[in-house]
Amino acid sequence: PATESNALRTPIVAVLGHVDHGKTTLLDKIRGSAVSEGEAGAITQHIGATAVPLETVSQMAGSLVKPEDFDLPGLLFIDTPGHHSFSTLRSRGGALADIAIVVVDVNDGFQPQTLEALDILKRTGTPFVVAANKIDTTPGWNPQDGSPIQGSYESQSDSARGRLDENLYEIIGNLSDEGFSADLYWRVQNFQKNVGVVPLSAMTGEGIPDLLAVLMGLSQRYMKEEMEIDISGPGAGTVLEVKEERGFGATVDVVLYDGSVREDDTIVVGGVNGPIVTEVRALLQPRPNAEIRTEKRFDKVDEVRAAAGIKIAAPDLDDAMAGAPIRVVRDRSEEDVIDDVTSELAEIEVDTADEGVVVKADTLGSLEAMANALKEAEVPILRAEVGDIAPRDVAVASTAREMEHKVILGFNVDVLPNAEDELDTSDVRLFEDDVIYQLIEEYEGFVDERQR
Numbered sequence: 001p002a003t004e005s006n007a008l009r010t011p012i013v014a015v016l017g018h019v020d021h022g023k024t025t026l027l028d029k030i031r032g033s034a035v036s037e038g039e040a041g042a043i044t045q046h047i048g049a050t051a052v053p054l055e056t057v058s059q060m061a062g063s064l065v066k067p068e069d070f071d072l073p074g075l076l077f078i079d080t081p082g083h084h085s086f087s088t089l090r091s092r093g094g095a096l097a098d099i100a101i102v103v104v105d106v107n108d109g110f111q112p113q114t115l116e117a118l119d120i121l122k123r124t125g126t127p128f129v130v131a132a133n134k135i136d137t138t139p140g141w142n143p144q145d146g147s148p149i150q151g152s153y154e155s156q157s158d159s160a161r162g163r164l165d166e167n168l169y170e171i172i173g174n175l176s177d178e179g180f181s182a183d184l185y186w187r188v189q190n191f192q193k194n195v196g197v198v199p200l201s202a203m204t205g206e207g208i209p210d211l212l213a214v215l216m217g218l219s220q221r222y223m224k225e226e227m228e229i230d231i232s233g234p235g236a237g238t239v240l241e242v243k244e245e246r247g248f249g250a251t252v253d254v255v256l257y258d259g260s261v262r263e264d265d266t267i268v269v270g271g272v273n274g275p276i277v278t279e280v281r282a283l284l285q286p287r288p289n290a291e292i293r294t295e296k297r298f299d300k301v302d303e304v305r306a307a308a309g310i311k312i313a314a315p316d317l318d319d320a321m322a323g324a325p326i327r328v329v330r331d332r333s334e335e336d337v338i339d340d341v342t343s344e345l346a347e348i349e350v351d352t353a354d355e356g357v358v359v360k361a362d363t364l365g366s367l368e369a370m371a372n373a374l375k376e377a378e379v380p381i382l383r384a385e386v387g388d389i390a391p392r393d394v395a396v397a398s399t400a401r402e403m404e405h406k407v408i409l410g411f412n413v414d415v416l417p418n419a420e421d422e423l424d425t426s427d428v429r430l431f432e433d434d435v436i437y438q439l440i441e442e443y444e445g446f447v448d449e450r451q452r
């Protein structure tokens with residue numbers, strides 16, 4: 001068992017992929033099996049995250065993960081639901097996640113959000129594996145519940161195996177088109193150089209032992225040094241979401257990637273109008289599923305250590321920003337920590353020009369991703385902000401000189417009702433999408449049309 005001084009941080013594993021390709025089912029399967037595996041692996045319910053301890057990982061993975069080979073405490077999985085772009089999962093200098101799983105439906109293959117996930121992983125240099133999911137839907141498949149993939153593969157007819165192989169090679173080909181050298185995971189020697197593809201079924205569980213083995217191996221071999229941090233030191237994390245919670249007011253859901261947060265800590269949180277300094281009122285963890293319907297939905301805890309997902313209740317969080325940094329002050333000077341948060345927010349500030357389009361996005365991370373994509377497309381930006389589209393945005397967009405800049409690009413945001421009226425009566429065009437490059441394509445289509 002880890003002691004205070006030698007405890008390694010839990011690696012953070014983000015689960016990404018196109019809508020309906022099976023991200024949540026995969027996590028449910030891991031979570032469900034973890035729960036049914038019993039005592040040793042009492043998994044922790046987290047905010048948007050599931051912590052699975054090493055013993056449970058190794059019970060699920062059978063002979064593929066021997067606990068004595070590892071000294072990491074387990075894995076923290078983060079689901080990225082459809083509306084929640086992975087780009088929220090940022091931290092200073094890159095991705096919040098240490099590793100990612102890109103889930104691809106073997107029949108559906110690569111789709112827009114698959115490409116978007118790969119783009120972000122490439123940009124942030126995040127190592128990842130591909131879960132080639134839904135292998136049980138291969139015609140003629142003979143399911144082998146919970147079995148490692150090689151055994152399952154050998155139990156299939158030639159024709160079923162042939163069909164699966166075709167789909168797998170298509171995925172490997174698609175990865176290569178995106179600049180990743182990939183292969184079936186058992187042929188990969190160096191998982192940092194090559195992407196391993198793990199065929200599996202989130203439904204039947206076959207191949208999940210392999211996925212866990214690859215994730216543990218990858219973390220242990222290449223990330224151990226990064227996990228050697230002081231998990232009792234002052235915490236650092238990223239805001240996933242800002243939510244009203246009955247009895248608590250505005251709260252933030254946070255993924256803590258460094259250090260700890262305690263009940264009496266002063267924290268600094270990135271907000272729409274700059275850093276917010278406040279005191280933790282409560283650290284809240286969701287109760288297990290069975291109790292979610294009861295009145296008491298959360299357990300209060302005294303301290304949380306990285307890596308973990310946690311809801312923090314504190315005064316003045318209304319203006320906190322999704323994707324923004326959160327820091328514990330503790331024994332440091334408050335000014336230093338404020339400076340730290342300010343400079344991290346400034347890092348993300350977008351280059352703006354006197355003439356250009358208005359960009360609105362749901363989180364700081366997605367705003368950053370939008371700004372990068374627009375820069376590549378050589379589209380100038382007049383103003384870029386996190387938040388829903390307000391009348392002020394329409395007013396700003398209408399000041400552009402060129403028609404093709406009298407434009408608002410909205411990523412995953414709503415149009416406020418009074419902005420709707422403004423849009424109707426102005427010559428400002430609104431483009432909305434929840435896939436970044438599609439949004440930019442739509443806008444470029446409009447520009448081309450005008451230039452014709």
Ligand code: GTP
Pocket residue numbers: 017018019020021022023024025026080081082133134135136137200201202203204
């Ligand atoms: P979003 O959160 O909307 O992006 O989707 P998701 O990626 O979380 O997909 P989800 O897990 O909700 O699965 C979508 C559908 O696919 C559901 O109906 C699942 O039951 C089904 N599904 C997921 N994995 C498998 C699988 O391995 N085999 C089969 N047959 N169906 C699956």
Ligand code: MG
Pocket residue numbers: 023024025080081082
């Ligand atoms: Mg989902």
